[in-house]
Amino acid sequence: IDEKVNRIEWLNKHYKSLLVLTTNDKTVKLWKIFNKEEPKLYNFNMDGKPAPESINKLKVPKHKKGQKVLSHKVLKVYPKGHEHHINSLSMSMDNEHFLSADDLRVNIWNVERSDDVFCIVDIPAGNLEDLSEVITSGKFHPIDPNLFAFSSSKGIIKLCDLRLNSSSEKNCTNFEILEDPSKKNFFSEIINSVSDIVFSKNGRYIFSRDYLCTKIWDIRKNKAPVNSLRVTNYLEKRLCDLYESENIFDKFELCGSPDSNFIFTGSYNDNFHIIDRHGNCNCTLEATFNNKKNQMIGTYNYYADKKASAPGNVNFNHKILQGTWHPTGSTLAVANYNCLFLFNGVTSQMPYTK
Amino acid sequence: IRWCGFARTMAGEEGEDSLYPIAVLIDELKNEDIQVRLNSIKSLRTISLALGEERTRSELIPFLNDSIDDEDEVLLALAEQLGQFVELVGGPDFAYSLLTPLENLATVEETVVRDKAVQSLCIVAQSLKSEHMNQHFVPLVKRLATGDWFTSRISACGVFAVTIPKVQATTKAELRQLFGQLCHDDTPMVRRAASANLAKLAAVIAKDLLKTDVIPIFMSLSQDEQDSVRLLSVENCIGIGKLLGPADVATYILPAVRSASQDKSWRVRYMVAEQFCDLCDAVGAEMTKTEMVNAFIRLIKDTEAEVRTAASSKVADFCALIPREDAVKKILPHVKDLAGDSSQHVRSAFASVIMGLAGVFGKSSTIDNLLPLFLQLLKDDFPEVRLNIISKLNTVSDVIGIELLSQSLLPAIVELAEDRQWRVRLAIIEYIPLLASQLGVDFFNEKLGNLYMTWLGDCVYSIRDAATTNLRKLTEVFGVEWARQTILPKVLNLHTHTNYLYRMTALFAIAVLSPLLGPETIKNDMLKLIDKMKDDPVPNIRFNCCKALGVIIPLVENSVVQQVIKPMLQKLCNDPDRDVKFFAQESLTQC
Numbered sequence: 001i002d003e004k005v006n007r008i009e010w011l012n013k014h015y016k017s018l019l020v021l022t023t024n025d026k027t028v029k030l031w032k033i034f035n036k037e038e039p040k041l042y043n044f045n046m047d048g049k050p051a052p053e054s055i056n057k058l059k060v061p062k063h064k065k066g067q068k069v070l071s072h073k074v075l076k077v078y079p080k081g082h083e084h085h086i087n088s089l090s091m092s093m094d095n096e097h098f099l100s101a102d103d104l105r106v107n108i109w110n111v112e113r114s115d116d117v118f119c120i121v122d123i124p125a126g127n128l129e130d131l132s133e134v135i136t137s138g139k140f141h142p143i144d145p146n147l148f149a150f151s152s153s154k155g156i157i158k159l160c161d162l163r164l165n166s167s168s169e170k171n172c173t174n175f176e177i178l179e180d181p182s183k184k185n186f187f188s189e190i191i192n193s194v195s196d197i198v199f200s201k202n203g204r205y206i207f208s209r210d211y212l213c214t215k216i217w218d219i220r221k222n223k224a225p226v227n228s229l230r231v232t233n234y235l236e237k238r239l240c241d242l243y244e245s246e247n248i249f250d251k252f253e254l255c256g257s258p259d260s261n262f263i264f265t266g267s268y269n270d271n272f273h274i275i276d277r278h279g280n281c282n283c284t285l286e287a288t289f290n291n292k293k294n295q296m297i298g299t300y301n302y303y304a305d306k307k308a309s310a311p312g313n314v315n316f317n318h319k320i321l322q323g324t325w326h327p328t329g330s331t332l333a334v335a336n337y338n339c340l341f342l343f344n345g346v347t348s349q350m351p352y353t354k
Numbered sequence: 355i356r357w358c359g360f361a362r363t364m365a366g367e368e369g370e371d372s373l374y375p376i377a378v379l380i381d382e383l384k385n386e387d388i389q390v391r392l393n394s395i396k397s398l399r400t401i402s403l404a405l406g407e408e409r410t411r412s413e414l415i416p417f418l419n420d421s422i423d424d425e426d427e428v429l430l431a432l433a434e435q436l437g438q439f440v441e442l443v444g445g446p447d448f449a450y451s452l453l454t455p456l457e458n459l460a461t462v463e464e465t466v467v468r469d470k471a472v473q474s475l476c477i478v479a480q481s482l483k484s485e486h487m488n489q490h491f492v493p494l495v496k497r498l499a500t501g502d503w504f505t506s507r508i509s510a511c512g513v514f515a516v517t518i519p520k521v522q523a524t525t526k527a528e529l530r531q532l533f534g535q536l537c538h539d540d541t542p543m544v545r546r547a548a549s550a551n552l553a554k555l556a557a558v559i560a561k562d563l564l565k566t567d568v569i570p571i572f573m574s575l576s577q578d579e580q581d582s583v584r585l586l587s588v589e590n591c592i593g594i595g596k597l598l599g600p601a602d603v604a605t606y607i608l609p610a611v612r613s614a615s616q617d618k619s620w621r622v623r624y625m626v627a628e629q630f631c632d633l634c635d636a637v638g639a640e641m642t643k644t645e646m647v648n649a650f651i652r653l654i655k656d657t658e659a660e661v662r663t664a665a666s667s668k669v670a671d672f673c674a675l676i677p678r679e680d681a682v683k684k685i686l687p688h689v690k691d692l693a694g695d696s697s698q699h700v701r702s703a704f705a706s707v708i709m710g711l712a713g714v715f716g717k718s719s720t721i722d723n724l725l726p727l728f729l730q731l732l733k734d735d736f737p738e739v740r741l742n743i744i745s746k747l748n749t750v751s752d753v754i755g756i757e758l759l760s761q762s763l764l765p766a767i768v769e770l771a772e773d774r775q776w777r778v779r780l781a782i783i784e785y786i787p788l789l790a791s792q793l794g795v796d797f798f799n800e801k802l803g804n805l806y807m808t809w810l811g812d813c814v815y816s817i818r819d820a821a822t823t824n825l826r827k828l829t830e831v832f833g834v835e836w837a838r839q840t841i842l843p844k845v846l847n848l849h850t851h852t853n854y855l856y857r858m859t860a861l862f863a864i865a866v867l868s869p870l871l872g873p874e875t876i877k878n879d880m881l882k883l884i885d886k887m888k889d890d891p892v893p894n895i896r897f898n899c900c901k902a903l904g905v906i907i908p909l910v911e912n913s914v915v916q917q918v919i920k921p922m923l924q925k926l927c928n929d930p931d932r933d934v935k936f937f938a939q940e941s942l943t944q945c
């Protein structure tokens with residue numbers, strides 16, 4: 001089992017210390033991060049001296065306040081829930097349950113119980129070579145503790161209600177665009193595979209990312225997305241090359257803004273995009289060391305303009321896959337290879353043309 | 355404790371050695387190794403006795419209070435110990451000194467520690483004098499209930515019930531109001547803790563206040579937006595229902611039960627199904643006949659298999675609570691579908707209780723309606739379903755009589771006796787003695803005798819073993835003569851089998867049956883057989899002969915032992931195989 005952490009997920013701050021869930025390919029762990037006091041003790045009985053002579057001389061050790069040191073410990077380990085690689089961890093808003101998802105299964109755990117797990121979705125494995133659909137991402141709804149969604153490699157997002165049944169494979173609402181079969185080509189399924197989904201913070205939308213664009217779904221309408229916004233559409237003509245170089249399988253993640261109006265997602269050339277939910281504009285930024293601190297950066301591309309912007313040379317090795325938005329503020333943390341960039345959003349209206 | 359008592363008597367003398375263990379124990383409270391610390395904490399009583407009550411109060415308890423930042427295992431042990439400390443701090447007068455460390459323990463993050471601390475707080479509270487109750491405990495409860503972190507509010511829910519009986523009316527009112535706030539807390543976990551403690555609280559509140567104070571809380575919790583809170587209300591229906599009169603039950607409890615049984619979340623419906631019979635008790639016989647029947651039918655037809663399973667396992671118990679005509683007319687038609695349910699868990703749960711229905715429905719209904727269902731379930735694909743039917747057959751024979759049972763069910767039983775799954779065969783074997791006693795010896799000989807023989811030669815060891823053991827029970831049922839005439843010849847014939855495993859069965863049978871068959875038979879038949887088998891080429895057979903002889907020795911007269919058995923054993927003591935020699939010598943010691 002690889003020594004890498006696939007996901008981390010913070011628990012809502014209801015405790016004195018910070019609690020965080022982490023997972024590698026197979027096991028989820030719950031960590032506590034806290035300030036530990038290193039106590040200074042004195043007044044011991046047997047500090048190299050002989051035993052006290054009488055009962056009255058028995059001493060009780062005393063405490064002196066010591067320094068506080070930041071430390072951590074593993075509170076719980078949740079083993080044996082998964083046979084395949086875990087790809088998602090998501091905390092429920094009730095702060096008691098979390099879900100973990102691998103290729104074929106979605107499990108729901110209670111934070112307190114490491115010996116018991118509830119398998120809510122189990123795609124029968126059958127023959128591993130015949131696998132046509134795997135689970136790519138799973139998330140709990142941010143407001144309603146009964147809802148969760150998971151996405152599949154076939155481009156379908158399934159929204160499930162825990163109240164309906166003890167198993168959710170069959171009872172879920174499917175969000176998918178039914179494609180015209182004539183338009184399908186060899187690459188359709190690969191580029192339609194949803195690499196990541198998030199719920200918007202207000203719980204009304206699901207943002208999904210596939211290879212070329214990001215889609216905005218309203219959870220009340222599952223027949224078609226509200227919007228489908230291109231991110232890297234310019235690559236549509238180069239799918240063959242991308243397949244050869246295996247870049248077509250790159251998994252880009254996304255993250256919603258605290259006000260649910262913007263979506264962050266990464267792409268190639270060290271670029272990442274902040275896309276406005278209404279589908280007006282896409283702000284492209286670069287996460288490189290070229291930017292000076294406090295410099296205002298970003299180029300705006302408007303979707304209303306019909307021409308797709310295509311960079312001249314696309315460097316496929318410089319890709320940004322992950323990043324996260326501060327839960328309440330306007331700071332973005334973007335990961336590029338082994339560097340972390342922090343960007344501050346200036347709260348001004350993003351200009352757009354009608 | 356022994357050396358501690360010793361240490362106390364040595365108090366006035368030079369008792370260095372006797373204090374050494376305690377001194378070490380005290381120091382080890384802060385050892386780096388958690389196991390050492392744990393050991394010390396578990397011996398806190400000893401340390402306290404050595405220090406005496408005054409020093410325990412003034413030094414030990416404050417020290418423990420500073421040690422709250424430790425591993426959860428240690429804290430759990432500490433919480434448990436403190437609950438037993440009332441005497442050690444000087445009795446009820448001083449019990450309040452335990453409250454500070456327990457209050458701190460009740461707010462830590464680990465749930466098991468908090469729960470234990472709450473338990474200990476309740477124990478200590480029982481001993482508190484009333485002025486200390488007001489001075490120390492009530493403020494503690496208020497602090498916990500208004501704490502910033504939800505962990506302390508959860509713990510608060512557990513101490514209200516023990517506080518209320520011991521305080522004045524005005525304080526009671528304050529506390530009731532505070533509890534009410536907890537029931538509307540923002541955090542679902544706090545509301546759950548409040549709901550879980552609601553019935554206990556209701557039991558200590560004056561009856562006239564139930565309607566004004568408890569019922570509104572109960573109603574709001576049963577309609578909570580979180581299903582994990584709503585499902586606890588089902589239990590509260592039972593606890594609170596017991597405290598109310600029939601009119602109030604109809605007004606308040608019944609609507610809650612009704613809506614829970616139709617709740618959107620299957621987990622709430624499942625709780626209703628699980629506790630269905632207790633709920634019927636709570637709402638009374640009248641409502642059971644009317645409302646609860648409808649609720650039950652809804653549950654056995656629920657869309658979720660888990661709910662149907664829980665409801666199925668209550669069918670027999672529920673039908674016993676309503677008049678027979680109602681059961682037959684209203685429940686029976688729907689129950690039939692359970693035997694063919696798509697989920698094997700539902701069918702399995704149903705199979706384990708269906709036999710109980712025979713007693714409820716009476717003979718004619720059972721024959722007309724239930725018998726076909728038994729047969730259907732006996733042929734189910736899923737082994738557990740079949741097993742559940744078989745294990746309860748005797749409850750049916752009481753109702754419809756053995757004749758009818760044997761005619762209709764026996765073919766199915768015989769089929770099961772040859773089932774591919776050995777556990778199913780095993781279950782049938784276990785049941786045979788009972789069946790035999792009810793059906794009589796002729797029936798057994800005719801129908802089951804040959805079957806039994808095949809089991810003695812089954813390919814699975816457990817089956818052969820069970821068959822051999824049950825031979826004894828059969829002998830007890832049918833008598834020694836029968837065993838001697840019918841069983842013994844066939845069993846002993848096994849000794850000619852080419853496979854040594856089956857030859858061993860013959861030996862085991864001898865060991866099992868000897869105590870019952872009497873010295874004559876042993877001398878004539880069994881010893882002769884052993885004599886033949888002691889020369890068997892397989893060592894396992896030979897040493898099992900030694901073991902069998904060991905069983906037989908106490909059962910025959912000494913002359914036989916000395917003349918027949920002893921020479922056999924002595925010969926086997928010289929056997930080339932080590933195990934044979936060992937067992938031969940073992941048995942020889944008994945001669």
